[in-house]
Amino acid sequence: MSNKEDFISTVSHEMRTPLTSIRGFAQTMLASWDKIDDNSKKKFIEIIEQQSNRLIHLVENILSVTKIPNENLVMKKTDVNKSIQTTVQLIKQKYPNHNIELNLKKSNPSIYVDSEKLQQILINLIENACKYSDEGSNIFVTTKEDNKDVYICIQDEGVGIDEQYAEKIFEKFSRIDNPLTRKTQGSGLGLFITKSLTEKMNGEISFKNLEKGTIFELKFPQYNIEDHIKCSVVQ
Ligand SMILES: Nc1ncnc2c1ncn2[C@@H]1O[C@H](COP(=O)(O)OP(=O)(O)OP(=O)(O)O)[C@@H](O)[C@H]1O
Ligand SMILES: [Mg+2]
Numbered sequence: 483m484s485n486k487e488d489f490i491s492t493v494s495h496e497m498r499t500p501l502t503s504i505r506g507f508a509q510t511m512l513a514s515w516d517k518i519d520d521n522s523k524k525k526f527i528e529i530i531e532q533q534s535n536r537l538i539h540l541v542e543n544i545l546s547v548t549k550i551p552n553e554n555l556v557m558k559k560t561d562v563n564k565s566i567q568t569t570v571q572l573i574k575q576k577y578p579n580h581n582i583e584l585n586l587k588k589s590n591p592s593i594y595v596d597s598e599k600l601q602q603i604l605i606n607l608i609e610n611a612c613k614y615s616d617e618g619s620n621i622f623v624t625t626k627e628d629n630k631d632v633y634i635c636i637q638d639e640g641v642g643i644d645e646q647y648a649e650k651i652f653e654k655f656s657r658i659d660n661p662l663t664r665k666t667q668g669s670g671l672g673l674f675i676t677k678s679l680t681e682k683m684n685g686e687i688s689f690k691n692l693e694k695g696t697i698f699e700l701k702f703p704q705y706n707i708e709d710h711i712k713c714s715v716v717q
Contacts, residue, residue: 489654492654492655493540493544496540496655496669497537497540500533500534500536500537500540501533501537503529503530503533504530504533504534504537507526507527507529507530508530510526511523511526532667536667539667539669540669540671543669543671543672543675544669544671546602546671546675547654547671547674547675547678550675550678550679550682553599553679553682555595555596555599555682555683556596556597556598557594557595557596557683557709557712558594558595558596558597559592559593559594559705559709559710560592560593560594560595560597560600560705561590561592562586562590562591562592562593562600562625562632562634562702563586563587563590563625565597565600565601565604566584566586566604566623566625566634567584567586568601569601569604569605569608570582570584570608570623572605573605573608573609573612576609576612577609577612579617579618580611580612580615580617580618580619580620580621581618581619581620581621582608582612582620582621582623583620583621583622583623584623584624585622585623585624585625586623586624586625587625587626587627589627590625590627590632591627591632591704591705592704592705593632593702593703593704593705594683594684594702594703594705594706594709594712595683595685595702596679596683599679599682599683600683602675602676602679603676603679603680603700604634604636606672606673606675606676607636607676607698607700608621608623608636609672610638610672610673610698611636611637611638611640611696611698612638613662613666613668614638614640614641614662614663614666614696615638615639615640615641615662615695616639616640616662619638619639619640619695620638620639621636621637621638621639622635622636622637623635623636623637624637627704630703630704631701631702631703631704632701632702632703632704633699633700633701634699634700634702635697635698635699635700636697636698636699637692637695637696637697637698638695638696638697639694639695640662640694640695640696641660641661641662641663641695642691642692642694642695642696643658643689643691643696644658645691648689651673652673652674652677652687653674654670654671654674655669655670655671656670656673656674657670680700680702683702684702684703685700685701685702685703686700686701687699687700687701688701
């Protein structure tokens, strides 16, 4: 997506689909209220709710994208394990039929990030792992470290990502056409936001395909004495 006009035109296009559907179902109900049975009315209202949620998600993601260049990050010492545990609790409620397993290192060192943004990154990656794999499958969230960095890995047993799309998935509004992507809703902005925020916080993101599924890896520098000094100056 090269310029502002392209961005605005894609956003308008993405918004039109749910809006048209909301208006269509509302108009049908208004025009034929007495002829529609209660069951159908309920179905129509469910679709209106679903499409409104889709629109809200899209607007929230667009706001995140536009804020990124001037984002004021609140960098502080952050406990990786705690952030993962909080995120996974939230996601388990939304995807109760996936088996999310944590394998977190006990001696897990801290990293220097904006913890809300780290949460946003983790939500998108773990939610993607659920969205693009079948119910009942396993998702493994693992942490490891070397002497400078902390790694967070999110592994799924899902559809995988064809090598030809390796760069594309991190671009704005890119969704890969496959049955699971068609079945799930999404704005195609999650990985763009994830990569931009990760890099802004001095991290890196990469992924690899496995025999079945995908593994995304985040890498952040460990919290160190210089960060401690920066923290003290800010306070
Ligand atoms: N773990 C995964 N396994 C397989 N495909 C994936 C995975 N994660 C992402 N993808 C593919 O990459 C595309 C882009 O992902 P991204 O998170 O940016 O957008 P999204 O999930 O479609 O929408 P949202 O903006 O709601 O996150 C997805 O539509 C999907 O096709
Ligand atoms: Mg996503």
